Amino acid sequence: MSKGFLPAIVLVRPQLGENIGKTARAMLNFGLTDLRLVAPRDGWPNPDAGPSAAGAGRVIEAARVFETVEQAIADCTHVYATTVRDRDMPKPVVTPSEAAAQIHGLQKMGNQTAILFGPERSGMTNDDVALADTVLTVPVNSEYGSLNLAQAVILVAYELFKTHDTTPVHQPAHPEGLATKAEVVGLMEHLEAELTKSGFFRSKDRQDSMRRTIRNLIQNAGFCSQEVQTMRGIVKSLSRRKPE
Structure with missing residues (x-):
């Protein structure tokens, strides 16, 4: 192989x-x-x-x-x-x-x-x-x-x-590639932390299931590295926004 x-x-x-x-x-x-x-x-x-x-x-x-x-x-x-x-x-x-x-x-x-x-x-x-x-x-x-x-x-x-086959693996010259799990989990944890601060998880009984739903939404999106960084920038920007 x-x-x-x-x-x-x-x-x-x-x-x-x-x-x-x-x-x-x-x-x-x-x-x-x-x-x-x-x-x-x-x-x-x-x-x-x-x-x-x-x-x-x-x-x-x-x-x-x-x-x-x-x-x-x-x-x-x-x-x-x-x-x-x-x-x-x-x-x-x-x-x-x-x-x-x-x-x-x-x-x-x-x-x-x-x-x-x-x-x-x-x-x-x-x-x-x-x-x-x-x-x-x-x-x-x-x-x-x-x-x-x-x-x-x-x-x-x-x-x-x-x-599998024996065909040489072709690597694109500049592959954008999918985000690694470390990057995806980082986005998950960042979003969860900000949602916790904002009081989004009001029901303790539903907190775990809601957290898994959010993680599945992020997981299933298939983000590339740049998209993860963009999403983290959006979360960071929203968390700094002052209420009017």
């Missing part, structure tokens, strides 16, 4: 070192090496990961650890969240094969992508999913849809591997 086609695999709060090792093995089978761990329950490094990796030690050794999902995807411009539950969020939903085609196109244009996988027992929270651009769902038996972590990763990795 070419170096221009390497989405990050992000394990959000993984529980067992053995499952991290199996995930690394699944990744390397299909040429993926960028493994990112968000707050692994049993810490990192984990002695149970190496034996389960079965020869994929270089993926384990290169794995990076982050405290939050926001930090793990800060350099990415498009993020997929794998989930089987209906989250009632206005996000496009794709299958692994559809995601693979999209990721290939995005990365040929120079965009870094990532795929989020949730904890083994509970999956991701709504706040985790709200940071993603697209929901990725694996079509499974409606009467038994239980996949373990490595199984979910290998299904997606296989589709990614099938889709």
